[in-house]
Amino acid sequence: MPNGFYALIASQFVSALADNALLLLAIALLQLQGYAPFWIPLLKLLFTLSYVLFGPWVGAIADTWSKHKILMQANALKLTACLGMLAGLNPIAAYAVTGLGAAIYSPAKYGWITESVETELLLKANGWIEVTTVCAALFGVMLGGWLVSDSWLSLEAVQTYTNWMSTDNGLSLSILAICMMYGLSACITLFIPSSHKQYAKTQWEWRSIWRDFYQDQRKLWTDPLGFISLSVTTLFWGVSACMQLLVLAWAQTMLHLSLTQAAYLQACTAVGVVVGAMAAGRWVKMRNATAVLGAGVAMGFVLPLMVFITEWHIALGLTLLIGALGGFLVVPMNALLQARGAVLLSAGRSISVQNTCENSSILLMLGLYSVLTYLNCSLSTVVIGMSASVAIGMAVLTVRSKNHNTYG
16 A cells, blocks of 8 residues: 555544544534424534535545645644534534535545555555444444543543533533544644645636536446446445434334344444455455446345344344445445546546535435335335335346446
8 A cells, every 4th residue: 555545544534433423422512402303413414415515616626735735624624613613603503514524525535545546456445444434433423422421421530621611511521522533633644645646727616616517427427337336336325324224213113122222233234344345355356346236236135134034133144244245335336436537537526426426315315214204104115115226226237237347
């Protein structure tokens, strides 16, 4: 791996860890301030929406300035949002600014990897990214849960700080800890060298930005390999967002587990993703990246088994399998999309297209899931419908890929 790669991995892990922990703190603040429960989903919605609304600009930003400097500035923006929350800024507004920082961070991160890592090593690099991202999500939620827990707030050091600051809000020290994490992530970026890649000068007039973004979308979607990889990742992340909610509902209604126990099943899915991602990074080669599409078809056939399982230990194995299939599928597709995007467009612009499509899919699928829930559709109906969509979609892409089954 090139010089600075592991510094990038460390920086993005710490930053993503802070993002996920901050979500729990923002929820706790909303509850403490007496907000109604329906405000809480807006936190994640606005965070995700930043990727969609600012997609045309963040790719151009990533290709205009040095990516290692953008990584530091994105962390600085997240730190500013966190400090704003500490100063009393509305948690929803503060977390939305954090989402903007994450939207800026992503094209610079993946763009640096695309520009600095050899094509054949992109799969391994994406395996590292996927593993650390999933681990950051897992440990971030655990960290955030601890920072809002009574065991943390009752610590003598926390009580001393609260008394010293003359505040009745013990969460202020928790937020300060997250601020330090963003600062640490920014400091780690100092060890990431510039890729020295130069692109044509960007026209910043808004019509030009949107026209270029439309053309970028068209180029990737009309390219055979770009279409396959972008379709897979867009479908995968939309379905994954719904699966997070489905697993919780399934565990509580059909396995009769508590919410805490249901969360453990989600953690098992994440562990499966890590295993699948590591396997893909080790054994799949870029020249036959589309061969993993069969894992997507298999995932579509495995998902309906949820309807028939009522024992938690069998459910544990199923969630591990689903996660492993997903990780094994998405890592080669991410690498293929980055490689094609760098050839057809540029590193930053291709990632902004990918982020916009994937997060639009997340918003669409979550909206659809909400509508189905509102209409009182049974869990079995939702699971089977989603499974059929995945299986059919992946089968169509598998057939289409037969004429474009290699890269290079």
